[in-house]
Amino acid sequence: MAVCPVYTTQSLNSTCSISTPSKTHFSSHHNHLVFYRTSKRTSKRGGSSSCVITCSAGDSQTVVIGLAADSGCGKSTFMRRLTSVFGGAAEPPKGGNPDSNTLISDMTTVICLDDYHSLDRTGRKEKGVTALDPRANDFDLMYEQVKAIKSGIAVDKPIYNHVTGLLDPPELIKPPKILVIEGLHPMFDERVRDLLDFSIYLDISNEVKFAWKIQRDMAERGHSLESIKASIEARKPDFDAFIDPQKQYADAVIEVLPTQLIPDDNEGKVLRVRLIMKEGVEHFSPVYLFDEGSTISWIPCGRKLTCSYPGIKFSYGPDTYFGHEVSVLEMDGQFDRLDELIYVESHLSNLSTKFYGEVTQQMLKHADFPGSNNGTGLFQTIVGLKIRDLYEQITASKTAAPLQATKA
Amino acid sequence: MTINAMGGGAKYKGTQMRKKQLSEIIKKKVIEAKQVCEGDETSDECKVAWDEVEEVSQAKADLRLRLEVEKKDPLESFCLENPETEECKVNDD
Numbered sequence: 001m002a003v004c005p006v007y008t009t010q011s012l013n014s015t016c017s018i019s020t021p022s023k024t025h026f027s028s029h030h031n032h033l034v035f036y037r038t039s040k041r042t043s044k045r046g047g048s049s050s051c052v053i054t055c056s057a058g059d060s061q062t063v064v065i066g067l068a069a070d071s072g073c074g075k076s077t078f079m080r081r082l083t084s085v086f087g088g089a090a091e092p093p094k095g096g097n098p099d100s101n102t103l104i105s106d107m108t109t110v111i112c113l114d115d116y117h118s119l120d121r122t123g124r125k126e127k128g129v130t131a132l133d134p135r136a137n138d139f140d141l142m143y144e145q146v147k148a149i150k151s152g153i154a155v156d157k158p159i160y161n162h163v164t165g166l167l168d169p170p171e172l173i174k175p176p177k178i179l180v181i182e183g184l185h186p187m188f189d190e191r192v193r194d195l196l197d198f199s200i201y202l203d204i205s206n207e208v209k210f211a212w213k214i215q216r217d218m219a220e221r222g223h224s225l226e227s228i229k230a231s232i233e234a235r236k237p238d239f240d241a242f243i244d245p246q247k248q249y250a251d252a253v254i255e256v257l258p259t260q261l262i263p264d265d266n267e268g269k270v271l272r273v274r275l276i277m278k279e280g281v282e283h284f285s286p287v288y289l290f291d292e293g294s295t296i297s298w299i300p301c302g303r304k305l306t307c308s309y310p311g312i313k314f315s316y317g318p319d320t321y322f323g324h325e326v327s328v329l330e331m332d333g334q335f336d337r338l339d340e341l342i343y344v345e346s347h348l349s350n351l352s353t354k355f356y357g358e359v360t361q362q363m364l365k366h367a368d369f370p371g372s373n374n375g376t377g378l379f380q381t382i383v384g385l386k387i388r389d390l391y392e393q394i395t396a397s398k399t400a401a402p403l404q405a406t407k408a
Numbered sequence: 409m410t411i412n413a414m415g416g417g418a419k420y421k422g423t424q425m426r427k428k429q430l431s432e433i434i435k436k437k438v439i440e441a442k443q444v445c446e447g448d449e450t451s452d453e454c455k456v457a458w459d460e461v462e463e464v465s466q467a468k469a470d471l472r473l474r475l476e477v478e479k480k481d482p483l484e485s486f487c488l489e490n491p492e493t494e495e496c497k498v499n500d501d
Contacts, residue, residue: 092482095486095489098483098485099482121463124459125456128452128453128455128456129452130455130459131459131463162463162466162467163430163464163467165460216465216466217465217469220431220435220465221431221435222434222437222439223438223465227438227441227442227461230442230458231441231458231459231461231462233458234441234445234449234455234457234459235455235459237455238455238459
C-alpha cells in the first residue's frame with residue numbers, strides 16, 4: 001500500500017471529515033479522486049459544496065491561467081506568444097481528433113472553453129441562445145475538470161467541433177505544468193475564478209473589432225461590410241451582458257483602442273494599447289516606466305531615436321479600475337525598426353526578463369505574427385514573461401512548503 | 409511528391425474540401441441570418457443566426473491561419489496513419 005499525502009482543496013468553507021471508504025485501494029502510480037459531501041449544505045452558487053480529498057504525487061502543481069478573448073480558441077496570437085515564452089511550439093494533440101481545439105507544448109496545455117458547451121449548434125438554435133450565453137455552457141463540468149487537472153488528475157474533456165457544430169467524443173487531458181483556459185467565460189463562474197492563478201482579459205474596442213473582422217472576413221465571398229457589421233451588432237447585447245463584466249475580475253486587462261496619433265483614423269492599423277495591471281496580486285509585479293507609482297508621459301522619438309510617422313507615445317501611471325488600484329502602461333503607435341523596440345525595452349522596468357533584450361528577442365522571433373509592431377504584441381509578450389515569473393515563484397514556494405495532512 | 413502552395417497550404421484533399429465546405433457554410437449562414445432578421449432584428453433567432461455566422465467565419469479564419477502562416481495541414485498526423493483514405497490523397501490542383 002502506498003503512502004499518500006492528503007490535503008483538502010482550497011476555497012472551501014465547509015468542514016471536511018475524512019473517512020476511508022471500504023473498497024478503494026490507492027496505487028502509488030495513480031491519482032485518485034474521492035468525493036465526500038458535507039452534512040451541511042452551503043448555498044454557494046452552483047449547488048452544494050463537497051470536500052475533495054486528493055491523493056496525488058507530490059510534484060503535481062499545475063498553475064492555471066485564464067484568458068478571456070472573443071477571437072476563437074487556442075490558435076490566437078496571444079496563445080502562441082505565451083507558449084513561445086516557455087519554449088517549444090504548441091501543437092494540437094497528435095493522432096487525435098483533427099478538429100481538437102487543444103494545444104500542447106512541453107510546459108503548457110491550452111484548453112478552449114468552447115469544449116464545455118452544453119448545447120451544440122442545433123441545441124443553441126432550438127433554445128434561442130448564442131454561444132455567449134451562460135445557458136449554452138456547462139460550468140459545473142468546467143469547474144470539476146479544471147479543479148481535477150489542477151490537482152494532478154487527468155480528465156476526459158469533451159471536444160466542441162467548430163466546423164460541424166457538434167460535440168465530439170472526449171480527449172484525454174493530462175495535467176501539464178501550466179494550464180491555460182481560453183475562451184469566452186474563463187472568469188464567469190466564481191468557482192472557476194478561484195482556481196485561476198492569473199487571469200487576463202483581452203478588451204477590444206468596437207472600432208478595432210470591426211476593423212479586424214473586416215480584415216478577417218472580407219476575402220470570404222459570402223461576406224460583405226454589411227454582414228460583418230450586422231454580425232457584430234447582433235452579438236453585442238449578449239457580449240455586453242455576459243462577457244464584458246468579466247474584465248473587473250482580471251489581474252491584467254489588455255485594452256485595444258484606435259490610435260490618438262492620427263486624427264480621424266478608422267483603418268485600425270495603428271493602435272493604442274493599454275496594459276491595465278492590478279496592484280496587490282500575489283506573484284505579480286506590474287511593469288513600470290521610469291518611476292513606479294508616478295505618472296509619466298514619454299515620446300521616445302527625438303534626438304537619440306528617429307521614428308517614422310506617426311511615431312510612438314508611451315504613458316504610465318496609477319489609476320483605479322472597477323474599484324481596484326491599478327497601474328496602466330500605454331503605448332500608442334508602431335515600431336518600425338528593431339532599434340526602436342530595444343530602446344523602449346531598455347527604459348521599461350519590472351519586465352521579468354531573464355536577460356537584457358529578451359522582450360525584443362521574443363518579438364523578433366514572431367515578427368510575422370499580427371501585432372508585432374505595436375502594443376498588442378509588446379504587451380502580450382510582457383504578460384507572457386510575467387506569467388513565467390509567476391509560475392516560477394509559485395513552483396518555488398510550493399516545493400519549499402512541506403506537505404501536511406489536514407486535521408479533520 | 410510535391411506540395412502545391414497555390415492552395416494556400418492545403419496538402420491533403422480532405423483539408424481542401426473542408427476549406428470549400430466552410431466557405432459554402434458561411435455563404436449559406438449569412439443568407440439565413442439576413443432572412444431571419446428581416447422580421448425582427450432584436451429577436452433571439454436573429455442573434456443566434458449571426459452568432460452562427462461568427463462561429464463558422466472564425467473556424468474558416470483559423471484554418472486559413474493554420475495553413476498559410478503555420479503551414480501545417482490539420483490532417484497531417486491522421487494522414488500519416490491512414491494514407492489510403494480519400495481525404496488523405498495529396499492535393500494536385
